[in-house]
Amino acid sequence: MNDSQLKIIPLGGLGEIGKNMMAIELANDIVVIDCGLQFPSYDLKGVDLIIPDTKYLLESSKRITVLITHGHEDHIGALRYLEPLLDCKIYAPKFAELLLSRESKFKYPIKIVDSRVTYQICDGLSATWFSMSHSIPDSMGIVLHTSLGKIVHTGDFKLDFDDEKYQITDRTFLENLRNQDIAILMSDSTYAEIPGVTPSEDILEEPLSEIIENAPGRCIFSTFSSLIRRIQRIINISERYHKKVCFVGSSMHKYTDLAFSNGYLKAEYGTVVNIKYLATLKPSEVVIIMTGSQGEPRSALVRLSNNELDNLTLDENDTVVLSSGVVPGNERKVSDVINKLVGNCREVVYQPLNTVHVHGHAAVEELQWVINTVRPKYFIPIHGEQKHLVQHCKIATEMGIEEDRVFMMTDGDIGVLDDKRFRIEDRLNLTEIWVKGRRIYDACEVLQQERSAVSSAGVCVINLTVTHRDVVVSKCSEFGVVPQERKKQFRIDVEAAITDNQIKLLELMDNLVVNKGRIDEFIRNIIHKMYRVNPKIICNVTFS
Numbered sequence: 001m002n003d004s005q006l007k008i009i010p011l012g013g014l015g016e017i018g019k020n021m022m023a024i025e026l027a028n029d030i031v032v033i034d035c036g037l038q039f040p041s042y043d044l045k046g047v048d049l050i051i052p053d054t055k056y057l058l059e060s061s062k063r064i065t066v067l068i069t070h071g072h073e074d075h076i077g078a079l080r081y082l083e084p085l086l087d088c089k090i091y092a093p094k095f096a097e098l099l100l101s102r103e104s105k106f107k108y109p110i111k112i113v114d115s116r117v118t119y120q121i122c123d124g125l126s127a128t129w130f131s132m133s134h135s136i137p138d139s140m141g142i143v144l145h146t147s148l149g150k151i152v153h154t155g156d157f158k159l160d161f162d163d164e165k166y167q168i169t170d171r172t173f174l175e176n177l178r179n180q181d182i183a184i185l186m187s188d189s190t191y192a193e194i195p196g197v198t199p200s201e202d203i204l205e206e207p208l209s210e211i212i213e214n215a216p217g218r219c220i221f222s223t224f225s226s227l228i229r230r231i232q233r234i235i236n237i238s239e240r241y242h243k244k245v246c247f248v249g250s251s252m253h254k255y256t257d258l259a260f261s262n263g264y265l266k267a268e269y270g271t272v273v274n275i276k277y278l279a280t281l282k283p284s285e286v287v288i289i290m291t292g293s294q295g296e297p298r299s300a301l302v303r304l305s306n307n308e309l310d311n312l313t314l315d316e317n318d319t320v321v322l323s324s325g326v327v328p329g330n331e332r333k334v335s336d337v338i339n340k341l342v343g344n345c346r347e348v349v350y351q352p353l354n355t356v357h358v359h360g361h362a363a364v365e366e367l368q369w370v371i372n373t374v375r376p377k378y379f380i381p382i383h384g385e386q387k388h389l390v391q392h393c394k395i396a397t398e399m400g401i402e403e404d405r406v407f408m409m410t411d412g413d414i415g416v417l418d419d420k421r422f423r424i425e426d427r428l429n430l431t432e433i434w435v436k437g438r439r440i441y442d443a444c445e446v447l448q449q450e451r452s453a454v455s456s457a458g459v460c461v462i463n464l465t466v467t468h469r470d471v472v473v474s475k476c477s478e479f480g481v482v483p484q485e486r487k488k489q490f491r492i493d494v495e496a497a498i499t500d501n502q503i504k505l506l507e508l509m510d511n512l513v514v515n516k517g518r519i520d521e522f523i524r525n526i527i528h529k530m531y532r533v534n535p536k537i538i539c540n541v542t543f544s
C-alpha cells in the first residue's frame with residue numbers, strides 16, 4: 001500500500017446496531033474511529049458482551065490510533081478490552097474521556113479534543129472534531145484531512161436546530177464543508193426509516209413539568225443514565241416545584257457523579273438527597289431518577305417492581321415515568337416491567353401513550369440536510385442494520401448523489417480510495433468476539449448450540465456399569481428435564497428402560513469408541529419415548 005491510496009474498513013456497526021468501529025488505513029498507520037461494544041441478543045447464552053473482531057489490526061505492524069466520537073458504550077465500550085492489545089493512542093471528547101478514564105487505566109493518557117481544533121494524528125492524516133447534538137454530552141463528528149480529500153464521519157447525531165437554547169450541532173461548520181473537497185461522507189443511519197425531523201429535547205419541558213407539578217405522591221423517572229440533558233431538565237423542573245431529587249441505581253450514580261463533579265450537571269444546594277432521607281420527606285416533595293428504562297434484570301426499576309430494593313418500595317400513590325425509548329431487542333423486558341408496575345402505583349407514563357422521550361438520532365429530513373449540505377463525492381451510510389443502510393442509500397441517491405458513488409458497505413468490506421475513485425476491493429472474514437467475565441474468545445457456533453440445547457431441554461447424566469452380561473445404572477441424575485415432583489419417578493423409569501434395553505446397549509458397547517455417540521442417542525430415544533423430552537445426554541460407561 002502506498003501514499004496514493006487509503007483503505008476504509010468497517011470492523012463493526014455496519015449491518016448491525018452496536019460495536020461501532022471504522023478503520024482508515026494509510027501507508028504506515030491505521031486510524032480507527034470508535035471502538036464500541038454490543039450487548040448480546042436474548043438467545044445468546046453465557047455471553048456478557050460482544051466486541052469487534054480486530055485481528056486485522058492486531059496482525060498489522062502499523063501504528064494504531066483510536067479517535068472517539070462520543071461516550072456511548074457502542075462507541076467506547078470495547079476499548080477497555082482492546083486497548084492493551086492494540087497498544088494504541090486515544091483521542092476523545094472530554095465526557096467520553098472521563099468515562100473511559102474512570103473505568104480503566106490506559107497505557108497512554110487519553111488526549112482530550114476540543115471542537116473545531118485540528119489535531120495531527122499521524123503522517124498524512126489530521127482530524128478536526130465538530131459538535132453534534134445527541135443524547136450524551138460532548139458528542140462529535142470528525143473530519144479526517146488526507147491527501148486524497150476529506151472524510152466526514154458524523155458520529156451519532158440529530159440536528160436539533162429547533163433547540164434555541166443550546167444549538168449544539170455546529171451548523172456553520174457543516175455548512176462550511178460544502179465548499180471543501182469532501183471525498184467521503186459517512187453518516188448515521190439509525191433512524192433512516194423515520195420520516196420528518198427528530199424533535200428537540202425542548203418539547204419535553206411541558207409534559208415533564210405537568211407530570212412533576214401534578215404528581216400527588218412521588219414521581220419516579222427511569223431514563224438512560226448517560227442522558228444528562230434529560231436528567232438536568234428533571235432537576236430544573238423539580239427545583240421549580242420545590243421538590244428534592246434522589247438518584248437510584250449504580251449506573252445512574254456513576255454518570256451523575258461524573259457529570260456533577262465536572263460541571264455537566266448542576267443543582268441548587270440541597271436539591272439532591274440520599275435515598276436514606278426519603279422517608280423524612282413528604283412523598284409529594286420527592287422526585288426519583290433511576291436506572292431500568294430498558295427493563296434490565298438487575299436495574300433499579302425492575303428491582304422496585306419486584307419489591308427487591310433496599311430503602312424503597314413502590315407506593316400506590318407513585319407516578320412512574322419511563323422517559324426513554326425502547327432499544328430494539330428490549331421490547332419484551334420493557335413490557336414485562338410496565339406490566340408489573342401498572343396496578344401497583346398510581347400511574348405508569350410511557351411512550352407512545354405520552355410524550356416523555358425524544359430520540360437522539362436524525363430522521364430522514366435531517367439526513368437529507370446533511371447530505372445536501374456536505375455534498376460529498378462518495379457516500380457511505382454507517383451505524384445501522386442492513387435495512388437502515390439500504391434506506392439511507394436511497395436517501396442519498398434521491399438527494400442527487402449518483403448511484404455508483406453510493407456504497408453500502410457492511411462489516412469486513414475493504415474499500416479503497418485513490419486519486420481516481422473509491423471502490424470495494426475485498427472483504428475480511430470477521431467473526432464475533434465474545435466476552436464472558438475477563439475472558440475474550442471467538443464466537444463458537446457449537447458452544448452456542450450446546451448451551452441452547454441444554455437451556456431448552458436440560459441435561460441427563462447417566463453412569464452405566466457393565467459386567468460381562470449386565471448393564472447396571474450406577475447413577476442417573478438430571479437437571480432441568482422434568483419438574484421436581486417427577487424427578488424420582490424419572491430415575492426409576494430410566495433405570496427400568498435401560499435394563500429392558502440392555503441387549504442392544506451391550507451390542508453398542510462392543511465398540512465403545514465408535515459407538516459413543518450412538519449410545520447417547522439410543523438413551524435419548526428411550527427417554528423421549530417415555531417423556532417426550534430431548535435432554536442433552538452425558539453417558540459414562542465403566543466395565544467391571
Ligand SMILES: [Zn+2]
Pocket residue numbers: 070072134135156
Ligand atoms: Zn450514541
Ligand SMILES: [Zn+2]
Pocket residue numbers: 020072074075156383
Ligand atoms: Zn451509537
